[in-house]
Amino acid sequence: MSGFKQDINDQFARLGKALSNGRRLELLEYLAQSERSVEQLARVSGLSVANTSQHLQQMRQAGLVSARREGKHILYSLAGEDVVQLLGVLRTVAERRLAEVREMVAKVLTARDSLEPVQAAELLERSRLGLVSVLDVRPPEEFEAGHLPGALNLTLAELERHLDRLPPDREVIAYCRGPYCVLSFEAVARLRAHGFQARRLEQGYPEWKLAGLPTQTGDAPRD
Amino acid sequence: MSGFKQDINDQFARLGKALSNGRRLELLEYLAQSERSVEQLARVSGLSVANTSQHLQQMRQAGLVSARREGKHILYSLAGEDVVQLLGVLRTVAERRLAEVREMVAKVLTARDSLEPVQAAELLERSRLGLVSVLDVRPPEEFEAGHLPGALNLTLAELERHLDRLPPDREVIAYCRGPYCVLSFEAVARLRAHGFQARRLEQGYPEWKLAGLPTQTGDAPRD
DNA sequence: GAGGCTTTCAAGCGATCAATTGAACGAGCA
């Protein structure tokens, strides 16, 4: 009976343990975009397949991710949207309480993006009025699994070859995987170098979806 | 530049690591009630003083707690209310995703409290109408640092000697440190054994305060 | 200042963790 307190806290600690490794948090961010096979996750994260598999199993035992088989692949995905929320709160507390995080963010921000990022509500409003173009800088697989309505999908590698797809007189709002994903920082920097007005969306796609805002799925015209 | 992703996730993982031990989570729950000295925390948690100190320093480096000196004691407290929120989300996800947690909770619940717990809004309303007595089952130190308005403070040890302080015709709503604190479960069980109508408040004091609901500080008449 | 608290440090123990390597599993397909 008195052991209940210890036991239940040990259970909660299982979740903490699953969140106690930077590589696992990175995998969670990828999974927040779309479900992925072990191999895909290993490739995008730069980890070995065996190592990736072990991390995924650890998180599965902690209830953060789930897996299903499709053909010869096993597809992992987040166990639910509450995991996105947990990640969000973790990052919020980290940014507020850890000076190192604030410094790292400030360094990236001042180096590349002196302007305030755009909030979701502001983007919705200005997008409705046709004042902005929305740019998704993630890889096509993640884009196809879900993206902001009307967004154009261009990776960093493609961006400068297809600037003509962006109306030159409209501000561009770029987003990617999350609030700390560097892709949108880099995209904004490059767009500005080419004379565009460009800003970042503060949140990434998973947070947008978590907030219940409208999304689209399916691929976009590519070349 | 490309190391940013790794670095920032490693920073977030520092928080996860701080949350990866059941004893630390227990300490955080105590700190959510009121600031405490190392010695007090060691006593209430059953850990050695040295061990407690080490856990606290670990959490301080992770930005979860802060410390100040008062006289010959060093008082630790939560770094902010966002830590309470983080704990809340962690527990919510754990209860939703870990079968073990659900089982443990169900066992305690069915063994002692078959009724649904009371929500904060319901308590506020019924308390305003004078329909219920509010009972705080935490130790006096925690009660004095902050409690629900109009609450009576009786520990489990005192409860049965002072049943006369509770109007016999009003339902009693008991609360303690948090949603998984056993004190209020036990209090409800004992009150019912004495013929009272009694239920638990679903949340504990820290969650009540985090929600911005009214609180009181200061001690109560004791004997 | 000296003594007496509380707290922290430092060393050491067994246990666990992250990552590598190579082998084993197992579902799909010929």
Added chain:
DNA sequence: TGCTCGTTCAATTGATCGCTTGAAAGCCTC
């Protein structure tokens, strides 16, 4: 039935964790 290929297991390495023990460090009070 075999073969293939994605995934997992098993064993290993070095590093870190949790806790204990005993000593050191601060700081208050006298």
